[in-house]
Amino acid sequence: MNDPTRHPAYSIDRSQLGAVEINPVFARPAEATEFSKFRLPASESLPETAYQVVHDEAMLDGNARLNLATFVGTWMDDYANRLYAESADKNMIDKDEYPKTAEIETRCWMMLADLWHAPDPDNTIGTSTIGSSEACMLGGLALKRRWQHARKAAGKPTDHPNMVMSSAVQVCWEKFCNYWDIEPRYVPISEDHKVLDGANLADYVDENTIGVVAIMGVTYTGMYEPVKQIAAALDEIQERTGLDVKIHVDAASGGMIAPFIQPDLEWDFRIERVASINTSGHKYGLVYPGLGWVVWRSVDDLPEDLIFKVSYLGGDMPTFALNFSRPGAQVLLQYYMFLRLGMDGFRRVQANSHDVAKFLSSQIGAMDDFELWNDGSDIPVFAWRLKDRPNRKWDLYDLSERLRTRGWLVPAYPMPADLTDVTVQRIVVRNGLSHDLADAFLESMRAEVAYLDALPAPMPSQHKQSGFHH
Numbered sequence: 001m002n003d004p005t006r007h008p009a010y011s012i013d014r015s016q017l018g019a020v021e022i023n024p025v026f027a028r029p030a031e032a033t034e035f036s037k038f039r040l041p042a043s044e045s046l047p048e049t050a051y052q053v054v055h056d057e058a059m060l061d062g063n064a065r066l067n068l069a070t071f072v073g074t075w076m077d078d079y080a081n082r083l084y085a086e087s088a089d090k091n092m093i094d095k096d097e098y099p100k101t102a103e104i105e106t107r108c109w110m111m112l113a114d115l116w117h118a119p120d121p122d123n124t125i126g127t128s129t130i131g132s133s134e135a136c137m138l139g140g141l142a143l144k145r146r147w148q149h150a151r152k153a154a155g156k157p158t159d160h161p162n163m164v165m166s167s168a169v170q171v172c173w174e175k176f177c178n179y180w181d182i183e184p185r186y187v188p189i190s191e192d193h194k195v196l197d198g199a200n201l202a203d204y205v206d207e208n209t210i211g212v213v214a215i216m217g218v219t220y221t222g223m224y225e226p227v228k229q230i231a232a233a234l235d236e237i238q239e240r241t242g243l244d245v246k247i248h249v250d251a252a253s254g255g256m257i258a259p260f261i262q263p264d265l266e267w268d269f270r271i272e273r274v275a276s277i278n279t280s281g282h283k284y285g286l287v288y289p290g291l292g293w294v295v296w297r298s299v300d301d302l303p304e305d306l307i308f309k310v311s312y313l314g315g316d317m318p319t320f321a322l323n324f325s326r327p328g329a330q331v332l333l334q335y336y337m338f339l340r341l342g343m344d345g346f347r348r349v350q351a352n353s354h355d356v357a358k359f360l361s362s363q364i365g366a367m368d369d370f371e372l373w374n375d376g377s378d379i380p381v382f383a384w385r386l387k388d389r390p391n392r393k394w395d396l397y398d399l400s401e402r403l404r405t406r407g408w409l410v411p412a413y414p415m416p417a418d419l420t421d422v423t424v425q426r427i428v429v430r431n432g433l434s435h436d437l438a439d440a441f442l443e444s445m446r447a448e449v450a451y452l453d454a455l456p457a458p459m460p461s462q463h464k465q466s467g468f469h470h
């Protein structure tokens with residue numbers, strides 16, 4: 001903190017005020033031969049030169065195909081790429097200039113409302129966002145405002161709102177509570193309750209509870225939380241206490257899996273207590289990053305006083321968003337994917353990822369060292385831990401490091417409260433992780449386990465770090 005060259009929040013080492021050298025092959029007469037890394041250059045350079053520098057730097061990023069850590073889409077087909085290039089200039093907020101993009105946004109969330117069984121899809125309201133994080137914030141804010149209105153109407157104070165959720169929520173919910181002064185009430189997961197399942201909910205819910213978050217596809221493991229069971233626990237609380245606590249379903253991943261793979265599973269607006277649902281278009285919606293969606297059960301579930309109006313075709317269009325300007329292209333890409341795949345196509349793509357996940361989990365579960373935490377039968381994501389074995393010279397962090405040397409990103413990390421002493425490793429199977437690639441991965445994994453087993457001494461224990469797993 002006292003080192004002025006280090007930014008306390010981001011740990012950027014500013015003592016390295018170095019320069020990016022331009023390869024002599026590309027250096028042009030009268031142009032700079034290097035750029036400062038952290039200072040705006042004093043003069044111009046040719047587009048070719050600037051392109052080459054950025055291109056060469058970005059090339060050093062990892063290979064997205066081998067990234068088994070992220071949920072986010074990294075591939076779209078040539079027609080999508082064409083659309084993307086054609087629409088990269090569109091600003092989502094400018095409904096007046098881009099009325100078609102605005103209309104397509106509405107078509108998309110109405111399709112989602114229908115897919116998620118809104119009782120009256122024509123009477124719902126929704127929006128695109130930059131991702132699920134923003135979508136969750138909007139869902140949470142609507143719950144908060146709804147609770148505030150009810151409390152004020154009853155002449156009761158509104159200064160101590162809380163929200164109830166699993167200790168395994170994604171960090172966006174911690175942010176939501178932090179940014180909007182809401183007390184987060186975490187229900188710890190355990191070996192017996194691997195997800196929030198409604199048990200002991202009454203110990204957490206009270207008159208200041210703005211809502212309960214249920215997750216369809218817990219980030220740590222990919223497991224579904226049983227929304228119906230959570231709703232039943234809240235029904236029981238309402239019967240006893242009169243408190244009517246709504247649910248927001250964080251279906252960042254599961255919202256685009258469950259309707260296709262587990263169509264009979266009731267987790268969505270079929271459950272009356274579900275007020276709003278979000279998903280990430282850029283996860284299993286199969287679109288490039290940044291796109292999220294949030295839909296409310298009905299227009300009544302989004303308090304009117306959260307809505308702003310922007311001009312649209314000489315009139316006004318309601319908007320509810322944290323950002324003002326943001327890209328419109330991803331919305332068009334989502335619409336493209338909806339038209340391109342339809343129900344059947346989505347079913348086939350997601351079923352394929354599911355098959356690969358089940359195959360990989362069965363193979364990893366059959367290895368001597370590993371015990372599955374779950375098998376990828378909810379969303380195509382699964383985690384495993386090490387079985388106890390005396391004198392093992394390595395742990396999952398070491399295995400993660402070894403796999404990285406072969407290009408595979410497979411994070412190891414501790415579970416959240418109350419399971420922080422459990423370390424797991426996780427694979428996210430996305431479209432593009434084929435059976436072939438899965439075989440290649442298993443080969444790498446077996447080879448690296450054999451390498452670690454053959455070490456003459458244990459791996460050093462310092463500097464072990466959790467991989468990116470959000």
Ligand SMILES: Cc1ncc(COP(=O)(O)O)c(C=O)c1O
Pocket residue numbers: 071130131132133134136170172215217218219250252253280291292470
């Ligand atoms: C359950 C859950 N909620 C929210 C998010 C945040 O999503 P986004 O990255 O789209 O903001 C994630 C991301 O992994 C997630 O898994």
